[in-house]
Amino acid sequence: MTYDVVIVGAGVTGASIARELSRYRLKVLVLEKEAEPAFGVSKSNSGIIHAGTQNPPTSLKGWLCVEGNRLMREEIAPDLGLNFVQCGQLVVIFDEADRPGLEKIKKEGEELGVRGLKLVDRAWLDANEPELGPEVKAALLVPSAGIVSPYRYVYALIENAVKNGVELRTLAKVTAIARVQKGGFYVEASGRVYETRFLVNAAGLYADEISAMAGAPTFRITPRKGEEYLLDKKREHMARRIIFPMPTAESKGILVIKTSDGNPMIGPTASDTQDKEDLSTTDEGLAEVLRETRRLMPTVSKSDIIAYFSGLRPVSGKDFIVRCEESAPGLVNAAGIQSPGLTAAPAIAVMVAGILKERGLALAPKEQFHRLRRRPAHLFQVPLEETRRLIEKDPAYGDIVCRCELVSAQEVRDAIKRGARTLDGVKFRTRAQAGRCHGGFCTTRIMKIMQEELGLSALEITKRGPGSELIKDDRK
Amino acid sequence: MAAALAAREAGVSDVLLLERDQHLGGILNQCIHPGFGLHHFKEELTGPQYADRFARRVREDHGIEVSLCSFVVKLTKDRELSYLRPGALEEVKAGAVILATGCRERTREMIPIPGSRPAGVYPAGLAQKMVNMEGWIPGTEAVIVGSGDIGLIMARRMALEGVKVKAVVEIQKSSRGLVRNVVQCLEDFGIPLYFQHRIAMIRGRDRVERVDVVKVDDQFRDLPGSGFSIDCDTVLVSVGLIPENELLEMAGARLDPKANTPVAEKVNLTSIPGVFACGNACKVYDLVDWVTRDSELAGRMAADYLGAGARA
Ligand SMILES: Cc1cc2nc3c(=O)[nH]c(=O)nc-3n(C[C@H](O)[C@H](O)[C@H](O)COP(=O)(O)OP(=O)(O)OC[C@H]3O[C@@H](n4cnc5c(N)ncnc54)[C@H](O)[C@@H]3O)c2cc1C
Ligand SMILES: Cc1cc2nc3c(=O)[nH]c(=O)nc-3n(C[C@H](O)[C@H](O)[C@H](O)COP(=O)(O)OP(=O)(O)OC[C@H]3O[C@@H](n4cnc5c(N)ncnc54)[C@H](O)[C@@H]3O)c2cc1C
Numbered sequence: 028m029t030y031d032v033v034i035v036g037a038g039v040t041g042a043s044i045a046r047e048l049s050r051y052r053l054k055v056l057v058l059e060k061e062a063e064p065a066f067g068v069s070k071s072n073s074g075i076i077h078a079g080t081q082n083p084p085t086s087l088k089g090w091l092c093v094e095g096n097r098l099m100r101e102e103i104a105p106d107l108g109l110n111f112v113q114c115g116q117l118v119v120i121f122d123e124a125d126r127p128g129l130e131k132i133k134k135e136g137e138e139l140g141v142r143g144l145k146l147v148d149r150a151w152l153d154a155n156e157p158e159l160g161p162e163v164k165a166a167l168l169v170p171s172a173g174i175v176s177p178y179r180y181v182y183a184l185i186e187n188a189v190k191n192g193v194e195l196r197t198l199a200k201v202t203a204i205a206r207v208q209k210g211g212f213y214v215e216a217s218g219r220v221y222e223t224r225f226l227v228n229a230a231g232l233y234a235d236e237i238s239a240m241a242g243a244p245t246f247r248i249t250p251r252k253g254e255e256y257l258l259d260k261k262r263e264h265m266a267r268r269i270i271f272p273m274p275t276a277e278s279k280g281i282l283v284i285k286t287s288d289g290n291p292m293i294g295p296t297a298s299d300t301q302d303k304e305d306l307s308t309t310d311e312g313l314a315e316v317l318r319e320t321r322r323l324m325p326t327v328s329k330s331d332i333i334a335y336f337s338g339l340r341p342v343s344g345k346d347f348i349v350r351c352e353e354s355a356p357g358l359v360n361a362a363g364i365q366s367p368g369l370t371a372a373p374a375i376a377v378m379v380a381g382i383l384k385e386r387g388l389a390l391a392p393k394e395q396f397h398r399l400r401r402r403p404a405h406l407f408q409v410p411l412e413e414t415r416r417l418i419e420k421d422p423a424y425g426d427i428v429c430r431c432e433l434v435s436a437q438e439v440r441d442a443i444k445r446g447a448r449t450l451d452g453v454k455f456r457t458r459a460q461a462g463r464c465h466g467g468f469c470t471t472r473i474m475k476i477m478q479e480e481l482g483l484s485a486l487e488i489t490k491r492g493p494g495s496e497l498i499k500d501d502r503k
Numbered sequence: 504m505a506a507a508l509a510a511r512e513a514g515v516s517d518v519l520l521l522e523r524d525q526h527l528g529g530i531l532n533q534c535i536h537p538g539f540g541l542h543h544f545k546e547e548l549t550g551p552q553y554a555d556r557f558a559r560r561v562r563e564d565h566g567i568e569v570s571l572c573s574f575v576v577k578l579t580k581d582r583e584l585s586y587l588r589p590g591a592l593e594e595v596k597a598g599a600v601i602l603a604t605g606c607r608e609r610t611r612e613m614i615p616i617p618g619s620r621p622a623g624v625y626p627a628g629l630a631q632k633m634v635n636m637e638g639w640i641p642g643t644e645a646v647i648v649g650s651g652d653i654g655l656i657m658a659r660r661m662a663l664e665g666v667k668v669k670a671v672v673e674i675q676k677s678s679r680g681l682v683r684n685v686v687q688c689l690e691d692f693g694i695p696l697y698f699q700h701r702i703a704m705i706r707g708r709d710r711v712e713r714v715d716v717v718k719v720d721d722q723f724r725d726l727p728g729s730g731f732s733i734d735c736d737t738v739l740v741s742v743g744l745i746p747e748n749e750l751l752e753m754a755g756a757r758l759d760p761k762a763n764t765p766v767a768e769k770v771n772l773t774s775i776p777g778v779f780a781c782g783n784a785c786k787v788y789d790l791v792d793w794v795t796r797d798s799e800l801a802g803r804m805a806a807d808y809l810g811a812g813a814r815a
Contacts, residue, residue, distance in 0.1 A: 304708055307619045334612050336620065411577070411585060415592040422590035427574040430523060431607075435587075464607040467626040471637055485639055490622035494709030497622055499736070502664075503638035 030054045031388060033214050033223040035201050035237050037064035039177065039372040040361050041229035042184035047376035048383075049191035051390045056223070057185070057193060058216045060200035062492030063452045065181035067231045069369065070455065071306070071338030073255065073284050073295060076100075076111065077367040078172040080136035080144070081118070081274045088347045092367045093139050094374035096171055103373055104175070107183040108402025110287045113173035116269040117147075117156065117166040119323065125273055129167045132274075136169070143170040158265050160325045172269060176287045177369055178455040186445060187400045191393070197448070198492065201230075204240040211357055212241060225383055227359045232303045232341045234348075234362035243352035248363065250303050250339035251277075253295025254312035255284075258331040259463070263289045270323050279366065281319035283327070288407075288458060293320040293327060295338065306337045333463055340365040349375055351382055359383060403441055407433045407458060428476070429469040431462025439473055443480045451491040453477070470497075504528075504557035505795045506601045506781055509802025511566050515809060518566060519595065521573045521586055527561065528554030529605050530783075531791065533632045536656055542792035553791060578602075578750040580775050599777045599805040602751060603798060606744035606783040608653075614742055616648070618705030621712075627657045627741035640664050642737025646714050647671045648702055650678040650685070652789065654741030659688035661739075669733050671696045672716055674723060681789065702738070703730065711736050746784045754778060762786075771801040777808055 032048055034041045037059035048055050061067065076099050082089030104111035120129055133144045145168045152159050152166060189195055199216040204226070207213060211224040230237045235248040263285075270283040278297035286292050296312045313335070320327045343363030352358050359382050361375055368375075384390050406414055406424065418425040423437035434457045442456035450466075453459055453473055460466035460473070474488050474497065489495045504527060507518045526532065531539070534550030541547055544556070561567050570588060577585035582597045608626040625633075625641060631653070633639040645666050647654050650673040658668050671689060676698055678685050689696055697716065703725065704715040718729035746763045748756075757766040757774040765773040765780045773780050781801035782794045 306708075307704070307706075308615075308617050310617055310703075313615070313617070330613075332612065332615060335615060411592065414587070418587065418590060418592050425587040425591055426572060426589040427523065427587055430574065433576065463610075465610045465612060465626065467608050467610065467629045470629055471632055471639075485637070489709075491709065495622040496710070498633065498639040498641050499643050500640035501638060502640060 028222070029211070030056045030221060030223040032056075032225045032227055032383065033058060033212070033221055034227040034229055035214075036067070036229035036231055036234075037181070037185060037195065037197070038067045038069035038229065038231050039065070039181050039184070039369050040231070040364050040375055041227070042181045042188065043372035043376035044227055044229060044361065044379050045188040045193045046184045046191070047373075047380050049188045049193045050392055050396045052393055053388070053390075055188075055193045056221060057188075057195045058199040058201055058214065058221070059195070059197045062197055062449050062489065063446065064185045064195070064197070065178040065455065066451070066491060068338055068341060069181050069231075070178045071255070071336050072177055072253075072366070072369055073282065073292065074174050074177045074286055074369070075116075075269060075284065075367075076173045076175055077370045078116065078136065078169045079139050079141045080132050080167070080169055081271070081279055082135075082139065082367070084135045084138040086346050087349065088365075088367060088371060089139050091347065091349075091371035091374040091378070093141055095367070095371040098373040099175070099370070100171070100173070106398050107187055107400045109175055109180055109183055110408065111173055111175045112285070112287055113171065114268050114285055115168065115170045116172035116271060117152075117168055118271045118273065119159065119163045119166040120273055121162045121164060121322065123164055126165065128273055129165065133167055141169065141171060144168070156267060156270070158324050158326055159270070160322055162322055174269070174285050174287050175369075180369070182445065182456060183400055187397065190397050190400070201237060201240070204237070204242075206242060206355075225357050225359065225386070225388055227361060227379060227383075229361045229364075231364070232339055234341065234360065235343070238352065238355075238358065238360055238362065241352075241358045242355035243358055243360070245352060245354070246343045246348055246362065248303075248341045248343050250300050250305070251342045251365070252298050252300050252305065252337055252339055254308045254316060254337045255292055255294035255335065256313065256316055256332050257286070257334040258291045258293065258327070259333050260289045262291050262331050265291055265324060265326060272319070272323065281316055283320055283324050288461075290333070293317075297340075299342075300339070303339065306339070308335050308337050312337075334461070334465070347371070347375070349378055349382075351386055357386070359386075403438070403445065403456070405438060405457065406435055428472050429457070429459035429462065431464050431468075432458040434459040434469075436476060439476050440480055443477065448481070449489050449491050449495075450474070450477075450497070504554075504561050505798035506603055506802035506805070507567050508557065508560055508564065509799035510601075510806050511564055511802075513803045513806030515806045516566055518568070519597070520561065520567055520569045521575055521584075522569070522571050523574045525571055527558045527569065527571070530628070533628070533635045535635045536660070539791050542790065543795050550791075575750060578754040578778075580754050580778075582777055598809045599779065601801050601805055602748070602778070602780045602784050603782045603801075604747040604750065604784045606787060607747050608741070609743045609745055611738075611740045616702050616705060616740075619707055621705070621707040621710050623707070623711035623736050624705060624738045624740065627653045627739040630739050631657055631660065634660060634664060640666065642666060642735070644669055644735040645737040645739055646702070646733055646735045647739045647741060649673060649741035649743070650680055650696060651741055651743060652680040652684050654739065655680045655684040655688040657739055657741065658694050659692060662692045662694065666737070668692070668694045669735055670694070670716070672700045672702055673698050674701045674719060675699070705738060711738055714738060744783065744787050746787065748780065748784055751778070751780060770797055771804055779805055
C-alpha cells in the first residue's frame, strides 16, 4: 500500500501539517519516534502565541508568525476547543536611550501586519502592571499576543487529524529512507517499511538527519538550549501580560511569562549546545533567569519556583526552512523551526500543503471534514457548579486522584482513551502530578488506573516511554 | 480521628469525618516500621497498628459519620465546606471545623536540584508508599538526599528489600533525624552518610544513571575540586515536610509564608474563630504520640467553642 504523504515527527509542526492535510482525500501517515506526540521540542517551550513583532520584516518566520497568530485566534483555538488566552504582551525598556529601538520594533511589526501596537509610558504601566520594577521606563504594548498549553495544543491537532483519517504510529523511529524508482520514497521505521509519494520532514532537532537520509544534506541543526522555571500558582496575578525586555540578536530575552494553567514562568535562557538530548537545567541558568527577571519584576523570588525544565530550539541559521529539495524530489522540509514555531505552525502547514500541491499532489476536499473537536472536561478549569453537573453525569468525576491540581479518575481515564500511554502523557493532558507535590500523592493511583485501562503490568509503566520504567521489581 | 473522638467525649453530638483516601489513618498506613505509640500506649506499634486502634473506636461511635473518598475543595471563613466524592458534590455548614490535613513532602524542585529529569527521582514518601503498600521496588541502586527521619527510614527499608543504598547525602553538618534512626537505619546497614554535601547534578535521559556530589562549606558554597560521582538508578528526595494548608489559605486565615503553618497565639488555633488546625497541618511533629495528644486537645477546643457559641 502506498501513502500519499508520510510526515516524520509529531511535534506541533508535524501535527499541524497532518491536520491541514486531513481536509483532503489523501492517505497520510505520521511517524513519531517517541511514545507519544509532543514529546520533542513542542513540550518544552514558553507557550506564547507571539504577535509577530521582534522579527525582521523580510523574514519567513516573521510573516508565518503573524499569520499563525491570526489562524490560532480565529480558527484553531475555537475549532479545537483550546484554552487560548489573548493576554497581550509588553516589550519594556530600562533606558530612555532605547526608545528608538522600541519604535523600530513597532514599525517593523506594522510592516508585517501586526495590529494595535502602542507605546505606553510609566504612568500607564503603573496603572496596568503595578509589579514592574522601578527601572522600567516605557514599553510597547502588543495586544494580539497570547498563551496556550503547548502540549494540549499538539494533542488536539493530532486527535482531530486522526479523527479525519490520518494514521499515527508512535515508537516508530525513521532510520532509513530510500528513493523509489518511479518517484517517492521507502521509509523504514522501527522495523517496518512504508511506501509514500511525498515525504514531509518535521523532525525538529533531527530534521537535518532525515533530510540527509532522503538525499538532501542541505542544512545542519544546532540546538539552542533554553531553561525555564515555573512559579507557584499563588503568583498567578503578578503580571497581567507577558513581559519582554528589548530583544538581542540571539533571542527575545528572558521573560516573565503567563501560562494557560495559571502558573507564571520565568525564562528562557539561550545558549548553543552540541548535544541534541541535553535537557538539563543548571545552577548558572537559574541564576541568570532570576537576575534578569528581577529587573523586570523585583518580587520574583527563588522560593516561588515549583518546577523547571529545558528545551532545545532546532536552529539552522536565522530563519525557518520550509521548502522542497531539488536533490530529493518529493521531499518537503519544515525544518529549523526555532521560535516562534509554536505560533507559526498552522501557517507553516498551509504553506507545506501549497508546496505539495505545486509539486503535483491533488488536494481534493473531503466530503466531510470534522472541523470541530470536543474539549475534554477539566475540573481545574470549571466552576464548582459545572463540577456538580459533571459528577452527576459521571460519578468518577468526584473521585479525586490529584489533590494539588484537582484531577479526577474520570479525567485520567479520558486522557488514556485519547492516547496517553505514559505518566508524562497523563500529566500533560490532565495536570495530575504537575502541582506542588509533583506526584508524591497521586503517582501510585495513576499507575493503577493505567494498569486497568491499558492492561499493563506495573513494571511496564513508564514516565515517557521505553527506558523510563518507574519500578524495577514487583513483589506482589 | 483523635480530634473527632475527643470532641465526642467533650459532648459534641454530631461529627463528620472527611477523608480523601479510601481508608482512615493517613500517612500511618504506609509506615509499617515499629516505633509508634511508645508514649501514648506505652508499647511499640507499627503505623497501621497505631491507626487501627483509633479507626476501631471511630467506627463504633455512632455520633461520628465517616465519609471516605471525600475530598474537600473549598472552605469559607463562615465554616462552609464543599467536598467531592464519587457521585456527588456535597456542601455542609459546620459549627466548628478541624483541619487535620497533614503534610506533603518538599520536592526536588524546591531545593532545586539541577540536571536532567528522568524517571527514578522520587519523593521518599512516594517510594515508601510504593514499597510498603504496593510491593513495587523502585530501583536497584539508590542515593538518598536528606537525612531526616523519613530519609533514614527509607534507606533501611530499601536496603532490606535488597536495594543497594550507596549514600545518604546531607547538606547540613548533622542529621535532623532521631539518633536512634541514624544508628539503626544507617550504621547497622553500613550505609555511608555524607554531611555538608549536596547533589550538584542528576544525569540520565530516560532513567537516572548517575549523580554528581560536591562538598560545601558553612555557607553552602561548593568546595572546588571536591566533586565525585555515584552511579545509581534511583534518587530518593527527603528534604522535609510542608503542612497542607491550602484550605485554610482559601478561607483567608493567616499563614506563616515560610513554614505554611497557621499564625495564632496557641497550638491548634487559626486566625479564624471556629476553625482549628491540628497534627502535621498545625506544625511538623516527630512523633505520632504528640500528634495524638495535641489533636485530642483540638477536639476539646472545638467542643468548647461550640458550647460557647450555643450559649451566646
Ligand atoms: C525554551 C523554548 C521556548 C520556546 N518558546 C516559544 C514560544 O513561546 N512561542 C513559540 O511560538 N515558539 C516557541 N519555541 C519554539 C517552539 O517550541 C518550536 O519551534 C516548536 O515546538 C518546534 O516544533 P517541531 O514540531 O518542529 O519540533 P518537535 O516538537 O521537536 O517535533 C519533532 C518530532 O519529530 C520526532 N522525530 C525526530 N526524529 C525522528 C525520527 N527519526 N523518526 C520519527 N520521529 C522523529 C521527535 O521525537 C519530535 O516529536 C520555543 C522553543 C524553546 C526551546
Ligand atoms: C515516613 C514517616 C515515618 C514516621 N515515623 C514515625 C515513628 O517512627 N514514630 C512516630 O511516632 N511518628 C512517626 N512519624 C510521624 C507521624 O506518623 C505523623 O506525624 C502523624 O501520623 C501525622 O498525622 P496527621 O493526622 O497529622 O497527618 P496525616 O497522617 O498526613 O493525615 C492527614 C489526612 O488528611 C487527609 N486530607 C488532606 N487534605 C484533605 C482534603 N482536602 N480533604 C479530605 N482529606 C484530606 C489525607 O488524605 C490524610 O489522610 C513518621 C512520619 C512519616 C511520614
